[in-house]
Amino acid sequence: MMKMQKKTIRFLAMSAYGVFLLASFLLGFSPGKQIGSNFFSFSIEMLKILPCAFVLIGLFEVWVKKEKVERHLGRESGFIAYVWVILLAGTTVGGLYVAFPVAYSLYNKGTKLSVVFTYIGAAAICRIPMTIFEASFMGLRFSFIRMMVSVPLVIISSIWLGNYLEKRNYKIMAGK
Amino acid sequence: MSYLYLATGLAVLLSAIMDRKKTLVALYIAGQKFTATLPAFLTMLILVSIVLFVVPDTMISHYLGNDNKFIGIVCASSFGSLTLMPGFVAYPLCGILLKKGVSYMVLAAFTTTLMMVGILTYPVEKEYFGVKVTIIRNVVSFFIALLIALVIGIFFGEL
Numbered sequence: 001m002m003k004m005q006k007k008t009i010r011f012l013a014m015s016a017y018g019v020f021l022l023a024s025f026l027l028g029f030s031p032g033k034q035i036g037s038n039f040f041s042f043s044i045e046m047l048k049i050l051p052c053a054f055v056l057i058g059l060f061e062v063w064v065k066k067e068k069v070e071r072h073l074g075r076e077s078g079f080i081a082y083v084w085v086i087l088l089a090g091t092t093v094g095g096l097y098v099a100f101p102v103a104y105s106l107y108n109k110g111t112k113l114s115v116v117f118t119y120i121g122a123a124a125i126c127r128i129p130m131t132i133f134e135a136s137f138m139g140l141r142f143s144f145i146r147m148m149v150s151v152p153l154v155i156i157s158s159i160w161l162g163n164y165l166e167k168r169n170y171k172i173m174a175g176k
Numbered sequence: 177m178s179y180l181y182l183a184t185g186l187a188v189l190l191s192a193i194m195d196r197k198k199t200l201v202a203l204y205i206a207g208q209k210f211t212a213t214l215p216a217f218l219t220m221l222i223l224v225s226i227v228l229f230v231v232p233d234t235m236i237s238h239y240l241g242n243d244n245k246f247i248g249i250v251c252a253s254s255f256g257s258l259t260l261m262p263g264f265v266a267y268p269l270c271g272i273l274l275k276k277g278v279s280y281m282v283l284a285a286f287t288t289t290l291m292m293v294g295i296l297t298y299p300v301e302k303e304y305f306g307v308k309v310t311i312i313r314n315v316v317s318f319f320i321a322l323l324i325a326l327v328i329g330i331f332f333g334e335l
Contacts, residue, residue, distance in 0.1 A: 010215065017222050031229060039225035045262060046217065050210065052184040058206030059191055062198045093180055095262065096297050097220065101209065104304040117313065124292040124317070130263040134287070137271035142280060142328065149327045150288070153320045161312060173306045 049094040057105050070110035081115045082155050089122035099123035107172060114162025121154035219299040224260050227296060231259055233269060240286060241278050245334070248282040249325060256289030257318060260296045281329030288321035 021039070024032020073081045085106075092099055099120050107116045126147070135143040191199040236259070239251040261269075270283045293314050294301065301310045329335045 010219070014218065014222065035225045035229045038228045039221055042224050042228075042260075043221055046221070049180065050217070051206075052180050054206040054210040055184050055203065056187060057209060058202035058204070059187055059199075061205050062202040063191065095260070095291075096294050097217070097300050100297070100301050100304045101213065120313070121292065121317070121320075125288065127263075130291075133263050133267050137267040138274065138280070138283065138287075141331075142284070145328055145331050146284060146288070146324060149324050150320065153323060157316050157320060161309075161316065165309070170308075172304075172309065 046094070046097070049098060053094065053098045053101065057101055060105055060109075064109065066109050069106070073106065073111040073115050075112050077112070077115070081112075082118050085111075085115050085119040086122040086126055086151065089119050090126050090128045092123040092127055093129070096120070096124055104172075112162060113165055113170075113172075114159045117158035117161055118155055121158060122151070125150045125154065213300065213303055216299045216303040220296055223296050223299070227259055231255065233265075236286075237269070237273060237276075240273055240282055241276060245279060245281065245329075248279065249285045249322070252282045252286035253289045253318065253321060253325070256286045256321070257293040257314075258295050259290065260294065261290060266290055279329070279334045280332040281325050281334045284328040285321060285325035288324050289318060292317035292321055 020032060021036040023029070024036060071077065072084065089099070092102065102123075103116050103120050106119060107113070111119075131143055131147070134146075188199065188203075191202060236255050239255065240248060242248045242251060266287060270287060273283060274280070295314070298310060298314075301313075305313075326335075
């Protein structure tokens with residue numbers, strides 16, 4: 001019942017938003033037009049990346065065996081697991097919104113929580129194309145110091161959060 | 177960007193050569209997962225479109241340039257947490273601000289929160305990891321960003 005209500009509210013809010021955009025364009029209401037163009041430019045940016053990301057996730061789901069992920073990134077894995085996911089994160093494109101579905105697939109294949117959180121954190125701050133871009137505007141020194149400080153902090157905080165949740169037998173529950 | 181398409185295309189091709197049935201299953205899973213999260217992505221896009229209107233770049237530039245470093249950092253980390261910008265928009269903006277004399281420390285607070293803390297990505301993150309984990313991760317990331325800004329400030333002699 002609650003779920004139905006939530007869905008209805010969401011649907012109504014989205015419809016209202018759509019009507020607002022449409023009306024703004026028809027009546028030439030400039031704030032509404034600005035919001036509309038923000039919406040479209042960001043949607044296009046995301047639609048360029050998301051289909052590829054989900055296809056790769058799909059291939060990962062069918063080809064990579066759970067035992068293999070568990071062995072390398074699961075509970076029994078050592079420190080090298082963090083290195084693997086940071087390298088994986090380096091190749092991630094887009095932003096956090098791409099990292100979440102990837103991280104979720106990793107988790108479902110048996111990756112331990114601290115490694116999953118390291119992946120998310122690293123996908124935010126260690127993406128290679130982004131870092132090159134950063135260095136060209138902010139200077140190499142800036143990027144170097146930022147990386148050196150942020151990577152250890154991400155690993156440490158992820159281990160802490162992962163252990164904290166696993167000790168409490170916390171299960172990731174999507175949407176809850 | 178085109179590398180992404182190239183890599184994805186090659187991966188699908190390779191997969192299809194090895195096992196056509198498995199590849200179809202993979203594409204089906206991809207479609208299922210994509211449509212399942214579509215409402216969350218849509219919610220995020222709507223929030224982004226509104227926030228970017230309310231908090232435009234010019235406003236961010238204005239507040240980041242504050243003479244008081246403490247206020248600068250507070251503003252930078254708040255804006256960084258609240259908004260969402262792709263790197264190719266954020267870094268050129270920071271480059272301009274740097275030339276205008278905004279400190280490295282303030283810009284570090286801005287870019288790091290921009291990348292790590294996502295109030296606008298909350299609908300998507302919650303969809304996968306639940307409310308509790310999402311809140312903890314974002315709060316922790318916020319403090320990490322402040323620490324990074326502090327260290328940058330020390331190294332660049334701005335403190």
